[in-house]
Amino acid sequence: MATDIPIIDAHIHLYPESEIPTLAWCSPEHPLAKQHSVEEYKTASASSPPKGFIFIETDRKNDLDAGVKDGSGWEGPLAEVSWLKRIVTGQPKDNEGHSKEDASLCAAYIPWAPLPSGPEAMERYIELVKKEAGESWPKVRGFRYLVQDKPKGTMLQDDFIESLRLLGRKNLVFELGVDQHRRGRGQLEEVLEMIDRAHENVPEEERVVFIINHMCKPDLEVYNTHTSPSFIAWRVSMFALSKANRTYMKLSGGFSEMPESLKQRSPEEIFDALVPWMTVILTAFGPDRLMFASDWPVCTVGVGDGAWEKWKKVVERLCWMASFDEDQQRKIWGGTAVKAYGIES
Structure with missing residues (x-):
């Protein structure tokens, strides 16, 4: 990687210690049950300081899964928007781990949204986010509702599609x-149907852009990819997804899916083990639709404080293997993210 290529890390999570109780997944014994703010992120990425990052919602507690559609139970996600506004506008509270000087680092942020509740609820929610975000609203470039752990069929409901x-x-x-x-x-087959329905009979310029996290979390413990039904199904789905209009893929999330023993190996050894998956992703999406993303601090679990730099070196090796020229590398390290999210440069 050329040293003058700016990095935009397309997937990180942040939260102050004071708001940890609002995280739906975080028990007191969880390895990530401590503050992860800009200060900690800057320390983790200090070897190659990024020009900016894209914040992705952290799954705050809400009442949507109980069937609530009237707007109650949105306090946690809206508090997260308020937290990001303080970062973006350089207005920190005491002990939150960021300063006025950090304001420019957030290139964009992606809050939670209640997509299963349908378009009317979404309209109300987006207006609340806009009000809460205030002057940081232009940094809100989209929304996430995490479907990976939701019941089968969630993303195929009519309300979800209309959202x-x-x-x-x-x-x-x-x-x-x-x-x-x-x-x-089955979940990847649902994704393909969801995208088809969301884009069906919709003008090109109004079709929603899908930015796919973590290579769809493949099973990186597979030993023989030539015969593994899991790998073969994932490979078929990646090529099908790449044919879907307006889809982008993040080079991220690998540490969470690989065996514990591999996490401790060198970046070169990790890359060698991941070549079958990386080759598929590269062939399917190419540099125009691939983006570097660390998934910090999740990437540190089982890896340690050097996880950010280790994953960066894995992606560097992918660029080397592909013989990317400088323009293609610039896309991987930030250009694709700028395009996909519609970030103003």
């Missing part, structure tokens, strides 16, 4: 998180 169409009309992306490793081939 996706609404995002497209508003020029906001949908951040897609699915999990082939744990949910199998």
Whole structure:
């Protein structure tokens, strides 16, 4: 990687210690149950300081899964928007781990949104986000509702599809998180149907952009990719997804899906083990639709403080293997993210 290529890390999570109780997944014994703010992120990425990052919602507690559609139970996600506004506008509270000087680092942020509740609820929610975000609203480039752990069929409900169409009309992306490793081939088949329905009979300029997290979380513990049904199903799905209109893929999330023993190996050894998956992703999407993303701090679990730099070196090796020229490398390290999210430079 040329040293003068600016990095935009397309997937990080942040939260102050004071708001940890609002995280739906975080128990007191969880390895990430401590503050992860800009200060900690800057320390983790200090070897190659990024020009900026894209914040992805952290799954705050809400009442949507209980069937609530009237707007109650949105306090946690809206508090997260308020937290990002303080970062973007350089207005920190005491002990939150960021300063006025950090304001320019957030290139964009992606809050949670209640897509299963349908377009009317989404309209109300987006207006609340806009009000809460205030002057940071231009940094809101889309929304995420994490479907990887939701019941089968969630993303195929009519209300969900209409919510996706609404995002497209508003020029906001949908951040897609699915999990082939744990949910199998069926979830990826749902994704393909969801995209087809969301784009069907919609003008090109109004079709929602899908930004796919973590290579769809493939099972990186597979030993023989030539015969593994899991790998073969994932490979078929990646090429099918790449044919879908307006889809982008993040080079991220690998540490969470690989065996514990591999996490401790060198970046070169990790890359060698991941070549079958990396080759598929590269062939399917190419540099125009691939983007570097660390998934910090999740990437540190089982890896340690050097995880950010280790994953960066894995992606550098991919660029080397592909013989990318400088223009193609610039896309991987930031250009694709700028294009996909519609970030103003």
